[in-house]
Amino acid sequence: MPEIANNIPTASASVLLVDDDVELVTLLRDYLASDGFNVTVAHEGESALRLFAAQAPDIAVVDVMMPGFSGIEVLRRIRSRGSTPVLMLTARGDDESRILGLELGADDYVAKPCTPRELSARLRAILRRTLVRSTTPDSVCIGDLALYSAQRRIAWAGQDVQLTNAEFNLLELLIQNAGQVVSKNLLSEQGLGRPFQRYDRSIDVHLSSIRHKLPLLPDGRPRIQAVLRKGYQLLTD
Amino acid sequence: MPEIANNIPTASASVLLVDDDVELVTLLRDYLASDGFNVTVAHEGESALRLFAAQAPDIAVVDVMMPGFSGIEVLRRIRSRGSTPVLMLTARGDDESRILGLELGADDYVAKPCTPRELSARLRAILRRTLVRSTTPDSVCIGDLALYSAQRRIAWAGQDVQLTNAEFNLLELLIQNAGQVVSKNLLSEQGLGRPFQRYDRSIDVHLSSIRHKLPLLPDGRPRIQAVLRKGYQLLTD
């Protein structure tokens, strides 16, 4: 057994993955996701920058060669609005781009084709040195409801609410977005770890049980509300 | 080290260059020297480490393949005595060494043959970002749990916890990501040194033993929690 146990922090860091090769992206996304990363993908520069602005990922992975405006351009623009680390993907042997990228402030590059495993290792290497523990609060309170993520615990008026694993995941998401509608899609992906499919009723079933474990609102309605065709919402008082 | 600004050569940073290929070393040394680096060279591991100890360079460049003890070994020993950044030189396509090296904490990789210009650019890129790198702490504490990575030791309230090798690796990962979910994938790769496969139960078994070696949380739950389909999480109190 090799004792490879150097410190690798950051499970669940978010990654924005930009490449026009759909197949490759899918492969990488799946692997990174299974490795604990939170992955968003884009296939060209335009949407990449929009997603970047919207999601503020912890790190971006950008292909140098893309239709529309190039990876170098994406890099430049990301750089112009902050210090989010960027890893560039280059064609093997394309020394010019690599050097240019590095000089423009890319934090690393990986030659394609690369193994998902290598990409993951490098992302962690970069995050290890750049990520200053992002500000995840110890607790979030919504009225009398308190969420302690690091303890995997949720309490109502100081009393622990007894939740199963999936129930906790889902309620956590609702609390983190309290008052807003959370799509089934998101609930499924973040909470159950798989894409949502049309006839999948798991979420409804779980939310039904959670509903029974939370006290009703003053007006007698349950605290968790289905929003037809849109998702679910945690009501605040 | 002086200068922090982007793209500006780090004047007079010192580099230790280790490679058995005398010709290549000469070429690189001259180029790096003309680029403002202060270069020392060694042709095998033994003298490399001696020079490293004597000169405390700002950065080391080490060939993976060398007679005597290998570059990986040199990397390991440099790592064991501090956090000086290390850039590894590998044969093109030697993915295994690259990944192994990254996991052991190499800061970067360059495939041989490389242009002196590229090497120089990468050295500067590393130096630029390591200027602000936080040094790895001697110990990490999560409540009463203390991790001493360099000593391969974990203690609970001052008492050593008796752990086997694999158990230590896994618990170390959980502590370094305390409060976050760590995927089985990561645990397997970093902790056991092999990719995770679907029906592999080793991790579950190891974590089960660890669980029994740690005291319970105040609320009676075990400190290590499975998160369905995602991985495991060390709960904080």
Place this chain on the structure above:
DNA sequence: CCCCGAGTTTACAGGGATTTACAACACCCG
């Protein structure tokens, strides 16, 4: 050659998670 310890694999139990089924709704039309 046997024993020992660590790691892995196997086996099985129990409890969640998911699926199924059906009733109750909401919404969209004419």
Place this chain on the structure above:
DNA sequence: CGGGTGTTGTAAATCCCTGTAAACTCGGGG
């Protein structure tokens, strides 16, 4: 209004993941 269609609530059945003890494997001593 009143089907028709699609969605949600929930109990019940089924499935599958994790916890854990125990068997197995493999190297190193003695």
